[in-house]
Amino acid sequence: MSDSTIDLAGSADDPAAPDTGSRAVDPQLDALRAAIAADLPAYLDDLRRLVDTDCGSYTPEGVNEIGRWTADFLRELGAELDIRPDPSGRFGDTVVATFSGRSGGARVLLIGHMDTVFDPGTVAERPFRIDDGVAYGPGVTDMKSGLLAGLYALKSIIGEQGGLPFERLTFIANPDEEVGSPTSSVHIREVAADADACLVLECARANGDIVSARKGILDTRLTVHGRAAHAGVEPEKGRNAILEAARLVRDLHGLNGRWPGVSVNVGVIRGGTRPNVVAERCELEVDVRATTSEGLDAVEAAVREVAAATEVADTTVDAQVMVAWRPMEKLERSGRLVEHAQAVASRLGFSIKDTSTGGASDANSTSGMGVPSLDGLGPIGGSDHSPSEYLDVDSIVPRTALLAGLLLAIARDPEILAWRDDDPRFAP
Structure with a gap:
């Protein structure tokens, strides 16, 4: 004192x-x-x-x-x-x-x-x-x-x-x-x-x-948009949103350890309608945390970069922060x-x-x-x-x-x- x-x-x-x-x-x-x-x-x-x-x-x-x-x-x-x-x-x-x-x-x-x-x-x-x-x-x-x-x-x-x-x-x-x-x-x-x-x-x-x-928290929702098609008759016309979501899970979890006190966790995935339909849409709910404002800003930017780097052709990903708590x-x-x-x-x-x-x-x-x-x-x-x-x-x-x-x-x-x-x- x-x-x-x-x-x-x-x-x-x-x-x-x-x-x-x-x-x-x-x-x-x-x-x-x-x-x-x-x-x-x-x-x-x-x-x-x-x-x-x-x-x-x-x-x-x-x-x-x-x-x-x-x-x-x-x-x-x-x-x-x-x-x-x-x-x-x-x-x-x-x-x-x-x-x-x-x-x-x-x-x-x-x-x-x-x-x-x-x-x-x-x-x-x-x-x-x-x-x-x-x-x-x-x-x-x-x-x-x-x-x-x-x-x-x-x-x-x-x-x-x-x-x-x-x-x-x-x-x-x-x-x-x-x-x-x-x-x-x-x-x-x-x-x-x-x-x-x-x-x-x-x-x-x-x-x-x-x-x-x-820690600060960003409750983030990523929505993958693909293209539906018959999985047995013409799968080549589809663009599988779940496949792109799988890439997102891998790359998002790869952000862990990049900065001290930062964590990223994909906790919920919702996608597809039936096994015989190429998935047109898939949502991921992601928990993003950091001990400092600088770390939170850095990991938010990185999440958006991951979302933009699509691998499945003609798919897109929207990233939206649903709730934000500053550290x-x-x-x-x-x-x-x-x-x-x-x-x-x-x-x-x-x-x-x-x-x-x-x-x-x-x-x-x-x-x-x-x-x-x-x-x-x-x-x-x-x-x-x-x-x-x-x-x-x-x-x-x-x-x-x-x-x-x-x-x-x-x-x-x-x-x-x-x-x-x-x-x-x-x-x-």
Whole structure:
């Protein structure tokens, strides 16, 4: 930490104070943790309710049930609610809750998502349960537990301090993160445009790490256009789109290893109509990832070059990026948020590290805008998107207390406010 952060350590009551080598007595942070621990039974009841609601991204009625519940919770804490529907009705509503406080304070954005990757009926097949201190259920860690951690962290601060020490704190509950935030991203970017920091409530890694960097992703569709013909009578008149697609698979996977941190995977192929028809059309769905913006731009250009280099005569290939996430690169100022989180964790009696991960989140969007961002601030869990998805119940209280302490550390750090002086987002 820099000297200005060390100056914050003048009182043991300050959650922003750096590690002194052993767990410091910190009455304020201990009070937050005690309040969160007292709320654990209510948290678990709420977790059961949220997990036991089918709320896949394409199940807007279920997502909106989660949204109404979340909005009611935030309203009871004193937030001003703005419910923003998806005009198409395909996705659920985005919940934007704003707490207004002291003038001249920090502006912070919290983001959690309400949707899961699971189809309707999944809850009936495997509802919420707790076995030996581990909670299971669809979306239990991705990310109902993180959504609740954000709510209960705010509740603890308001309960202990009578309010939030920010000029503005905005909590956005996203209805469509699992499919790339197509409708919510505009609302996230609107609030992030003048935010001093953004905290995203995805779960901590299975080893407890928080997340300071994520790969960027291009969900890409390649469509091969050929020519249909009778495969037995006059195959020579056909132009086989599947054959050209096979070439694409080979060459696309050949891009792996060309740049550090870049990966390309053809995950889905759809083509042809019948065995006795030369395939006229074939589609490939391709996952393209990179750790840096430069790498993502380079591999996108290479994918388009591969698509253009057809080998089957008279075939053509269209390349279309369906969803794009820019990489969440670890900004220098995001490192200060990491240091604050590590200091708070030390005062709570544990240690944490930050890491990078291959999956994207809404932190990719905010970081790409230049907003200091930190992710993985929910409780500890793993096996996301699978039937074995789990949450470590014992991690709920300490990780929610970590989030509450981190929020206070941000509020008390004058350097974070000073960032505005040379941030082009705040230029007059």
